[in-house]
Amino acid sequence: MNKVCKLLERYIEGTLSEEKEVLFENHLKYCLNCKREVELYRKVEDNLNLIPSVKVPDVFKDLVMERVREYRKKLIGWYIYGSAVTIFLLLSFIGIYFIGVSKVISSFYFLSKSLCDFAQSFGLAVFTISASLYNCFGVGRFNWLIYLFLFSILSFVFVRSVKSFSKEVR
Amino acid sequence: MRRILFSIGFLLITFFYSSFSFSKGTRLYMFPAHKVVIKKPVYGDILVIGQDVEVLNVIEGSVSVIGGSIKIKGEVSKNCVSIGGNVELLNGKVGGEIVTIGELFGKNRLYWFFLNSLFWIITIGFGLYFYGDRLKENAFEFADDFMRLFFFGFYSLIIFVLLGLISFALIQIGVGIVLFFVISLLFSIIYLFSVLTIFYFFGNSVSGFLKLNVSDAVKMLLGLSIYQALKFVPLFGFLAFTVILSASFGATIYSKFGTFKPWFGMPRFWGE
Numbered sequence: 001m002n003k004v005c006k007l008l009e010r011y012i013e014g015t016l017s018e019e020k021e022v023l024f025e026n027h028l029k030y031c032l033n034c035k036r037e038v039e040l041y042r043k044v045e046d047n048l049n050l051i052p053s054v055k056v057p058d059v060f061k062d063l064v065m066e067r068v069r070e071y072r073k074k075l076i077g078w079y080i081y082g083s084a085v086t087i088f089l090l091l092s093f094i095g096i097y098f099i100g101v102s103k104v105i106s107s108f109y110f111l112s113k114s115l116c117d118f119a120q121s122f123g124l125a126v127f128t129i130s131a132s133l134y135n136c137f138g139v140g141r142f143n144w145l146i147y148l149f150l151f152s153i154l155s156f157v158f159v160r161s162v163k164s165f166s167k168e169v170r
Numbered sequence: 171m172r173r174i175l176f177s178i179g180f181l182l183i184t185f186f187y188s189s190f191s192f193s194k195g196t197r198l199y200m201f202p203a204h205k206v207v208i209k210k211p212v213y214g215d216i217l218v219i220g221q222d223v224e225v226l227n228v229i230e231g232s233v234s235v236i237g238g239s240i241k242i243k244g245e246v247s248k249n250c251v252s253i254g255g256n257v258e259l260l261n262g263k264v265g266g267e268i269v270t271i272g273e274l275f276g277k278n279r280l281y282w283f284f285l286n287s288l289f290w291i292i293t294i295g296f297g298l299y300f301y302g303d304r305l306k307e308n309a310f311e312f313a314d315d316f317m318r319l320f321f322f323g324f325y326s327l328i329i330f331v332l333l334g335l336i337s338f339a340l341i342q343i344g345v346g347i348v349l350f351f352v353i354s355l356l357f358s359i360i361y362l363f364s365v366l367t368i369f370y371f372f373g374n375s376v377s378g379f380l381k382l383n384v385s386d387a388v389k390m391l392l393g394l395s396i397y398q399a400l401k402f403v404p405l406f407g408f409l410a411f412t413v414i415l416s417a418s419f420g421a422t423i424y425s426k427f428g429t430f431k432p433w434f435g436m437p438r439f440w441g442e
Binding site for chain 1: 177180196198214215216217231232234236248249251253267269270271299300322325326329332333335336337338339340341342343345346349423424432433434
């Protein structure tokens, strides 16, 4: 690689002075590397020119702007929800400040205790009712197998029917 | 269509087979006409939906009631559960624990009414803001092909209830917790969308009938008021609600939440 080779980029850009251009063209006759580069570049240029230009539809701008507007609308919605939550939190902090921390903590303790009791009784209820349902076929060791089989068959049938229903010509 | 009919028949057969093959132990009563009175001793659990129970004899198992209360004059060896009612002990004995949930709300309908309205107003705001266009599309689809969508929606409602029951029973082996969660999540999303569709349909048709030019939010609120008013009409209100909800359920599943994209990657051949 000599000094003239470095002129390649500027030759392709077409920003060389006439003197240097002649120099580089003479150089191309015997430098295979530069010749290959230039040929490759010309090929790429020709191929790029072959691609037909696409005409953008007239409503394209409106469509894009509509999408942007929709996105903005959604964003504003989330901001409103976020600010509502923030205001709620701020108000609750102010409320805690005025009521007193110890009182709030004790009331939270009772609340959480009653919630825990509720969750416990709820869990018990769920467990009892599901046990009654589970023993519908009699107290057997393979009840779970029957239920899993029924579940899989039902879900399979449902999925198939949704498929076939949405496939029909109307 | 034939396939759907076949599958409905298959479902009915499996359902009735399971209901006839109950053992002597567990007894299931779904919406019985009269109060359930247990006069003979029972070796197994008792589950009643939508009616009160009176226990006069010994039960070797648990008694659970959804939407009713329990009176115990005999003996129950395991738990007593009442959801939406209370448990009364009249010279009776319970071996396990007594659980009552939602007694306050069960008695007072006004609480339910206000909570329900508040919930739907918030949901309307959310749904209209984020999925307004889809809701409209779904409402048009709902009005377009009502009968077909009614049959399909009714069928899918039945399937959802059965799947929910099975997964609820499977809670006993743990895997049911996940299944039940997934089923109930899917159901509640479709249900919310369907009810919002009904609101829009009601509001749109009423405002069109009265030739009122109002915004979508007002239409939805109009629909909500009609929906709440339907609850106070005996029998007809319930029937109308079931029919309309079924059709809307079908429309929601059919149009895939108003997007009209195919489920499970299947191509659509109509109206594209």
